[in-house]
Amino acid sequence: MSNPHTITSIEQLEQIYGEANPWSLKKETPMLTTAYQEWLERSPFFALATSGADGRLDCSPRGDGVGTLFQVLDDRTLLIPDRRGNNRLDSLKNIVENPNVATMFIIPGISECLRINGKAHLSTDPDLCGRFDMKGKLPQTVIVLKIETVYFQCARAILRAGLWDGDAQLKTGDVPTAGQMVKSAAAEFGAETYDAELPKRQSETLY
Numbered sequence: 001m002s003n004p005h006t007i008t009s010i011e012q013l014e015q016i017y018g019e020a021n022p023w024s025l026k027k028e029t030p031m032l033t034t035a036y037q038e039w040l041e042r043s044p045f046f047a048l049a050t051s052g053a054d055g056r057l058d059c060s061p062r063g064d065g066v067g068t069l070f071q072v073l074d075d076r077t078l079l080i081p082d083r084r085g086n087n088r089l090d091s092l093k094n095i096v097e098n099p100n101v102a103t104m105f106i107i108p109g110i111s112e113c114l115r116i117n118g119k120a121h122l123s124t125d126p127d128l129c130g131r132f133d134m135k136g137k138l139p140q141t142v143i144v145l146k147i148e149t150v151y152f153q154c155a156r157a158i159l160r161a162g163l164w165d166g167d168a169q170l171k172t173g174d175v176p177t178a179g180q181m182v183k184s185a186a187a188e189f190g191a192e193t194y195d196a197e198l199p200k201r202q203s204e205t206l207y
Contacts, residue, residue: 028151031075036150039107040114044069046105048080048143050094058090071131076147078116081132081139084207092141095120101145104153109164111155118148137207 007013032040045063052058062069064083071079082092095101099119106113120143123129128142162168176184178198179191 024151024154028149030149031147032072032150033075036114036152037072037075039112039152040105040116041072042066043105043107043114045108046103048091049102049104050091051098051100052094053097056094058094060091068132068134078145078147079128079131080143080145081129082122082141082143083139084137084205092122092143095122095143103145111158111164113153113158114150115153116145116147116150118146120145134207 002008007016029036044066045061046069047059048062049059050057062080062083064081069080073079099121100117101120102115102117104113104115122141123144124141128144129138129140132139132142158164177191177195179189179194182194183189183191
């Protein structure tokens, strides 16, 4: 027996919520406007959402200094270096299989977000990788994102979360450590050694 409370159609969903605010539709553009680009260029962090050919999903954090996280090639193209990581390659494998990506950019202290969706491909072009030289260390690939839609997200979610409020900031010890989280999935893992060595390892392998 089907659950009468489960929404199963777009028509049913729209009846519950009503019409969209017209400005929430008009603010979507197929390219970076001057104001969108000015906002974007101050962002040091974004989330990258991808989906593989089999429906495998991933959403990965991307962060770097302002001006090095990405470059705006033109109002329809972003260049994003793939900095050093754990080589799981979840996002990159998905992009190879399915170019459709979604991103959400955040600026610390600012409650609006900027969302950019489009199609991406990976490049090993030396000229592109060379744009992101960090003290002689280059990314192995650059994500070339061809923009299809851009729009800003209103502040409600971050305001509700109190994300930038000082009282909301947690400290080491308030939540399980990185080592403890790995050990919860792999009992044989040496959590204490990992956590003790992590700060030094992170500082030496950022790029």
